[in-house]
Amino acid sequence: MARSSVSPSRTWPTDGWTVADEILALDGICAGYLGEDVVHDVSVTIAEGEAVAVIGSNGAGKTSLFRAVCGLLATSSGRVRFGGADITGSKVHRIARAGLAYVPAERQLFPEMSVRDNLFLGSYPQRPDPERLELVFGLFPRLAERKRQHAGTMSGGEQQMLAVGRSLMTNPRLLMLDEPTTGLAPKLAAEAYAALAELRSHGLTVLVAEQNVPLALGLAERGYVLENGRIQLAGTSAELVGNPDVRRAYLGVS
Amino acid sequence: MKAAIFDGIVLGLQYGLLGVGLTLVFGLAGVLNLAHGQLAVLAAIIAALTIDAGSSAGVAALVGILCAAVIGLLLDRTLMQPVYRLRGESRVLLGLLLMLGVAFVIDGFLEWRYPIEALSLRIGGDPVPILGVNMRVGSLWASGIALAAGAALLFFFRGTTTGRAVRSVIQNEEGAQLCGINPAFVRGLIFALSGALAGLVAITRSMTSPVTVTEGITLTTLALIVAVVGGLGSVSGAFLAGILLGIVDRVSSFYIGTYITTIFLLAAAAITIVVRPAGLLAPRR
Numbered sequence: 175m176a177r178s179s180v181s182p183s184r185t186w187p188t189d190g191w192t193v194a195d196e197i198l199a200l201d202g203i204c205a206g207y208l209g210e211d212v213v214h215d216v217s218v219t220i221a222e223g224e225a226v227a228v229i230g231s232n233g234a235g236k237t238s239l240f241r242a243v244c245g246l247l248a249t250s251s252g253r254v255r256f257g258g259a260d261i262t263g264s265k266v267h268r269i270a271r272a273g274l275a276y277v278p279a280e281r282q283l284f285p286e287m288s289v290r291d292n293l294f295l296g297s298y299p300q301r302p303d304p305e306r307l308e309l310v311f312g313l314f315p316r317l318a319e320r321k322r323q324h325a326g327t328m329s330g331g332e333q334q335m336l337a338v339g340r341s342l343m344t345n346p347r348l349l350m351l352d353e354p355t356t357g358l359a360p361k362l363a364a365e366a367y368a369a370l371a372e373l374r375s376h377g378l379t380v381l382v383a384e385q386n387v388p389l390a391l392g393l394a395e396r397g398y399v400l401e402n403g404r405i406q407l408a409g410t411s412a413e414l415v416g417n418p419d420v421r422r423a424y425l426g427v428s
Numbered sequence: 429m430k431a432a433i434f435d436g437i438v439l440g441l442q443y444g445l446l447g448v449g450l451t452l453v454f455g456l457a458g459v460l461n462l463a464h465g466q467l468a469v470l471a472a473i474i475a476a477l478t479i480d481a482g483s484s485a486g487v488a489a490l491v492g493i494l495c496a497a498v499i500g501l502l503l504d505r506t507l508m509q510p511v512y513r514l515r516g517e518s519r520v521l522l523g524l525l526l527m528l529g530v531a532f533v534i535d536g537f538l539e540w541r542y543p544i545e546a547l548s549l550r551i552g553g554d555p556v557p558i559l560g561v562n563m564r565v566g567s568l569w570a571s572g573i574a575l576a577a578g579a580a581l582l583f584f585f586r587g588t589t590t591g592r593a594v595r596s597v598i599q600n601e602e603g604a605q606l607c608g609i610n611p612a613f614v615r616g617l618i619f620a621l622s623g624a625l626a627g628l629v630a631i632t633r634s635m636t637s638p639v640t641v642t643e644g645i646t647l648t649t650l651a652l653i654v655a656v657v658g659g660l661g662s663v664s665g666a667f668l669a670g671i672l673l674g675i676v677d678r679v680s681s682f683y684i685g686t687y688i689t690t691i692f693l694l695a696a697a698a699i700t701i702v703v704r705p706a707g708l709l710a711p712r713r
Binding site for chain 2: 244246265266267268270271275276278281282283284285286287291294295296298299301340341344
């Protein structure tokens with residue numbers, strides 16, 4: 175899969191959002207388990223350098239959608255384009271090597287390996303780039319302090335940092351995070367989002383699935399509301415925060 | 429007693445080398461390779477036939493090891509493919525049954541075509557005294573090769589990028605995929621490595637006693653016991669378990685009799701399963 179820096183011309187209508195510099199485009203994605211779709215006809219476009227949130231309650235299909243994008247869940251219809259190439263049905267490791275990094279809510283670390291080895295594996299098959307490693311350690315000084323500790327013995331917050339750090343070592347063009355605040359205390363959740371905001375300032379494109387709507391919309395420029403596997407609403411973060419339905423369902427304001 | 433312990437260590441290093449090939453494939457692919465011993469015997473017979481054809485022992489040994497590695501890779505690429513589509517218990521069960529079939533096929537083929545073939549790589553020379561115990565040269569060679577193989581494996585898994593990638597797939601396959609690691613490549617690599625280790629153990633074993641065509645089931649059973657005691661998936665555990673079991677084997681046959689050793693080995697495995705179900709050095713999960 176070539177890493178093309180040339181932005182491709184759009185070949186299909188997406189969600190009506192004008193995107194000059196598309197990096198990820200989902201066109202009518204349906205996906206599910208055992209022949210039963212849980213994601214229905216989802217179309218999303220993300221431009222290079224954007225931060226976008228997918229918000230929705232538990233079981234809305236956020237995780238299934240993300241897994242379908244990165245190849246862990248087969249799509250039953252629709253196309254996924256990443257960096258101008260059609261990656262529908264590609265193998266997970268090929269999609270990862272093409273620069274799409276996915277941080278699952280379960281983190282999927284290597285528990286019996288040190289922090290250092292976990293990070294090194296992010297740059298597989300290349301040798302770890304010292305500059306990237308410095309960037310990760312700069313972002314998460316905790317990881318630098320605990321280089322030798324086994325990933326499995328770390329706290330939830332540290333594991334989340336390591337999962338993000340490892341995905342940064344893959345040198346991603348797009349970082350997809352599924353519920354990065356799962357199991358974190360409010361203070362740690364805010365810290366996690368502060369780190370993501372710093373990554374944004376480095377120009378990284380971020381797509382985040384989140385139940386914690388205030389944090390997600392604080393980071394993202396725009397968002398999609400996913401309910402029962404369908405996109406119910408799309409708009410800028412300001413629009414979504416101002417929407418009465420969103421306020422009632424996700425912000426606890428009536 | 430001292431001689432029995434030394435003999436036990438020599439034997440135990442062979443047990444470790446035998447168990448490590450089985451333990452790696454189980455840890456990585458969830459396949460209990462019940463044809464591991466048969467693969468070793470096949471390598472031995474291929475080496476013996478190569479010698480019969482006029483080759484030197486060294487070349488013949490390499491041919492045997494290489495053939496076993498290729499057969500391991502072929503098993504992964506063909507027969508094991510339906511196994512990988514399953515998960516959990518059904519995966520273990522199908523892998524176990526298919527490999528049992530492979531064991532029968534190899535056993536049957538060898539006993540049909542080469543019933544009296546055997547590999548014996550005698551290494552001449554006077555016994556060497558070590559700490560007052562006279563050790564046969566063949567035993568020392570076999571132990572040296574097993575130790576070198578163990579050290580090479582540890583270096584591979586701890587110190588190389590590919591070795592780390594293998595461990596990552598063992599620990600979390602999905603996480604490994606997300607790092608850009610191809611589990612299918614890693615499985616092929618480990619099946620080939622496991623085959624090569626089976627071939628190697630056939631070669632080193634033939635330095636102390638002939639490897640005959642009927643020995644497959646014995647070797648498979650020993651590999652299983654070693655892997656269970658060492659913890660399925662642990663390289664250093666397999667070698668530690670091998671050495672302990674080797675000492676149990678030699679000491680019990682020295683004091684009681686050869687007929688009892690298998691029972692003692694099985695008892696050691698049973699006790700391990702009760703006391704430390706995940707093995708001596710099993711990865712904590």
